[in-house]
Amino acid sequence: MCMKTEVYSWRVSTELKTGLQREARRRKTSIGALLDEAARDLLKRDGADSNFEAEQIRLHKAASKYIGTISGDNPHRSEIVRELVRERLRQRRDR
Numbered sequence: 001m002c003m004k005t006e007v008y009s010w011r012v013s014t015e016l017k018t019g020l021q022r023e024a025r026r027r028k029t030s031i032g033a034l035l036d037e038a039a040r041d042l043l044k045r046d047g048a049d050s051n052f053e054a055e056q057i058r059l060h061k062a063a064s065k066y067i068g069t070i071s072g073d074n075p076h077r078s079e080i081v082r083e084l085v086r087e088r089l090r091q092r093r094d095r
Helices: 014-027 031-046 048-064 077-093
Strands: none
Touching: 014 031
């Protein structure tokens, strides 16, 4: 079990809170533990973790095309980097 370090709070209806209290008592656990279980089940069921990982891999792969350095002997390059990067991107797009 991991250590809990984050806090999340929200307002619920009286009916929902009463239902959560009743279910927690029935299971002989706390409302927090009940909510943890419900949230984990939801994420597992919807595959949220695997979708997130797949999306991160896709984004990193797409971004890696544009990561690199601009080489040259111009000591003032940092002053015109915006134009240099845009030109390089234009050249790649036009290929």
